[in-house]
Amino acid sequence: MCKRTPSNLGFLSSTAKCQCKIAPRERKNCGPPGISAADCRKAGCCFNASVPGVPWCFTAKPKKVKKVCPADPRVRVNCGYPGITAKECTNRKCCFRAHPAGVPWCFYHRTVEEAC
Numbered sequence: 001m002c003k004r005t006p007s008n009l010g011f012l013s014s015t016a017k018c019q020c021k022i023a024p025r026e027r028k029n030c031g032p033p034g035i036s037a038a039d040c041r042k043a044g045c046c047f048n049a050s051v052p053g054v055p056w057c058f059t060a061k062p063k064k065v066k067k068v069c070p071a072d073p074r075v076r077v078n079c080g081y082p083g084i085t086a087k088e089c090t091n092r093k094c095c096f097r098a099h100p101a102g103v104p105w106c107f108y109h110r111t112v113e114e115a116c
């Protein structure tokens with residue numbers, strides 16, 4: 001089955017195991033006949049050869065992502081200007097935290113993958 005690996009910027013670099021849980025009859029082919037499990041996974045697809053007559057290398061379910069306000073003030077990316085109010089910031093669909101000093105108080109969300 002597919003495996004989960006650590007990633008950069010909150011995204012997984014490979015297919016998570018839960019993305020490969022697809023009923024055999026619903027699988028969409030993701031490789032040529034005879035593709036190896038390793039080549040299938042390198043292509044970002046799922047591989048499961050346990051059911052005959054259906055694709056063994058198949059497309060994964062899409063990753064589920066969500067927007068979060070970063071907890072670490074050092075990774076904030078400015079979304080406003082000095083003196084912006086919380087209301088103005090939220091109208092821009094950004095995060096607002098009026099602390100600590102010396103970092104943006106109005107800042108962009110980060111996109112992270114939801115847990116399976």
